Amino acid sequence: MIAYVKGDFVYKTPAVVHVDVHGVGYEVLISLNTFSSIEPLDKGLLHTFLHIREDAHILYGFYEVAEKELFIQLISVSGVGAGTARMMLSSMRPEEIVRAIVNGNAKQLEGIKGIGKKSAERIILELRDKLNKQSLAASVNILNTANNSLETDALNAxxxxxxxxxxxxxxxxxxxxxxxxxxxxxxxxxxALKTL
Known part of the structure; x- marks a missing residue:
């Protein structure tokens, strides 16, 4: 498994980036969310997921670990492929997807190209409990609820x-x-402890 690639971004589009790692060029498929983070950068690190199919080995890249973890959760759902998961991450920010799943908001998920009513309901059914219990929702919620570092630090503590x-x-x-x-x-x- 390739956990990450770190190098020069020699070619960038909203869907693909070529990363030069010591003379070896990796083609990495990315979401719009990741593209918006790396657009101003000439080099950097992308957390990756190697998707192995019968006909291809495809490397997906993510600027943040939370986005990669959400991608892995999404493709674990029956009927949701890597392309659909990437489309979801391009249509909504990771914290919005997690919030929609945890709150059972199928309509919001149906607004994403390629996600119908049954797919949205299946995603919610299969991932709602997992996301509620896991650190993925936690890390996304920190980004979401914390307007400043004091609030984030207090929440983590x-x-x-x-x-x-x-x-x-x-x-x-x-x-x-x-x-x-x-x-x-x-x-x-x-x-905060006194209010609990």
Missing amino acids: LVALGISRPNAELAVKKVIAAESGLEKIEDIIKK
Whole structure:
């Protein structure tokens, strides 16, 4: 398995990037989400997934690990291929896809080209519990709910203390909404713990 490629981006389009790694050029298929992150860069690292088919070995690349993990979850669903998963990640941001799945919002998923009603329902049925329990939803939710580093750090600290992520998010949001001038992470954590 090729876990990642790191090198010069010698050719970039919204769908494909060629990465020169010490003289070896890798063709990597990417989503629009990844393209928007690497567009201004001349070189960098892409987390990869090698998809092996009978007729081809295809390398998919992702700027963030959370996007790669979501891609792997999506292709584990019966009837969702790598092309469809990449289309989903090009149509919506990873955190939007996770939120739609966790909230059971089939209509939102149906808005993606190639995803019909049955596919959307199957994705929700097969992934909802997994995403609720896994760190994937957690890492995406951090990006989503944290407007600043203090909030992110407080949220991570509460989860590390054993508090469930939804409860930790709720507590941190309450504290930040009630007192906007908090500047110390310790104060946010202490006040959040009191609300639990």
